Amino acid sequence: MKALAIDFGGTHATLGVVEDRSLLASETIDTHRAKSMAAILPRVADSFPALARQACTRLEECDGVSVGIAALVDSRIGRVVSTNVKYEDSKDIDLGAWSRETLGLPLRIENDARMALLGEFYAGAARGFTDVVMMTLGTGIGGAAMIEGKLLRGKHAQAGCLGGHLPTLFNGRRCTCGAIGCAESEAGGWAIPGLVKEWPGIASSALAQYAEVAFKELFEEADRGDEIAITIRDRCLQIWAVDAVALVHAYDPEIIVIGGGVMKSADVIIPYVQSYVQKHAWTPWGKVQVRPAELGNNAALLGAIPLLSEIRT
Numbered sequence: 001m002k003a004l005a006i007d008f009g010g011t012h013a014t015l016g017v018v019e020d021r022s023l024l025a026s027e028t029i030d031t032h033r034a035k036s037m038a039a040i041l042p043r044v045a046d047s048f049p050a051l052a053r054q055a056c057t058r059l060e061e062c063d064g065v066s067v068g069i070a071a072l073v074d075s076r077i078g079r080v081v082s083t084n085v086k087y088e089d090s091k092d093i094d095l096g097a098w099s100r101e102t103l104g105l106p107l108r109i110e111n112d113a114r115m116a117l118l119g120e121f122y123a124g125a126a127r128g129f130t131d132v133v134m135m136t137l138g139t140g141i142g143g144a145a146m147i148e149g150k151l152l153r154g155k156h157a158q159a160g161c162l163g164g165h166l167p168t169l170f171n172g173r174r175c176t177c178g179a180i181g182c183a184e185s186e187a188g189g190w191a192i193p194g195l196v197k198e199w200p201g202i203a204s205s206a207l208a209q210y211a212e213v214a215f216k217e218l219f220e221e222a223d224r225g226d227e228i229a230i231t232i233r234d235r236c237l238q239i240w241a242v243d244a245v246a247l248v249h250a251y252d253p254e255i256i257v258i259g260g261g262v263m264k265s266a267d268v269i270i271p272y273v274q275s276y277v278q279k280h281a282w283t284p285w286g287k288v289q290v291r292p293a294e295l296g297n298n299a300a301l302l303g304a305i306p307l308l309s310e311i312r313t
């Protein structure tokens with residue numbers, strides 16, 4: 001089975017031609033300055049025929065188009081329900097009609113974290129498992145859940161997506177979502193600069209030399225032995241691990257797959273979360289496995305085949 005796949009990210013869109021578990025060809029379009037989806041779609045339509053040729057196939061040989069986007073999506077009606085700053089106009093665009101008219105193919109759309117889970121389930125770290133939770137540690141903390149081989153979607157299409165907004169501290173920091181002490185407001189990428197700036201005694205830390213501290217600087221300085229960096233890093237690990245236990249209790253997975261840029265430090269993160277989950281999650285049946293994502297930025301594209309072959313319910 002072959003498919004065209006689009007992953008609409010914050011600063012770029014990636015297009016791919018996929019055959020089963022392989023990405024045959026891909027191209028990244030810079031969308032940094034494009035605020036609207038309408039401005040990008042003509043470039044997408046122009047790129048696909050050449051990309052298909054590169055993959056030694058033709059559009060007519062593909063079974064459909066899959067779209068992943070960082071927005072709340074109701075895949076049952078094929079529409080974006082709610083966006084956060086980027087691609088505001090996507091709620092008003094009938095992507096299914098656009099695809100039929102310009103590419104001659106049916107289209108399905110889904111939230112990007114769910115697409116990443118589908119990709120890892122089909123071709124990556126979660127192959128062979130039917131009950132999966134995905135955590136993506138990035139600017140925010142993304143999430144998705146699969147139960148008994150089916151993506152969890154829920155009545156308002158947001159079930160399983162808000163794992164980064166599970167409260168971890170009742171007296172913690174205010175989150176952008178309105179709650180207090182969310183995993184994301186305590187240890188999401190966007191929260192780190194503020195957390196570091198306010199840390200007692202930060203002036204004596206190597207972290208003070210950076211205009212803004214991201215995970216990269218935090219983990220590097222912790223590796224070099226800076227005590228405050230170690231304390232803040234370990235606090236992040238604890239928050240992620242507490243979030244993972246909450247996700248285990250909520251969704252009963254066999255495996256938690258963790259992805260995101262900070263997983264360059266998987267050697268620190270995975271053993272910590274694994275041992276914390278083992279110690280603190282109530283799973284009398286056995287041990288939940290915690291594994292790093294395998295597909296990196298291609299995960300959402302490789303979710304194309306399972307999304308397109310999903311039985312509509």
Ligand SMILES: [Zn+2]
Pocket residue numbers: 164165166175176177178179182184185
């Ligand atoms: Zn929140």
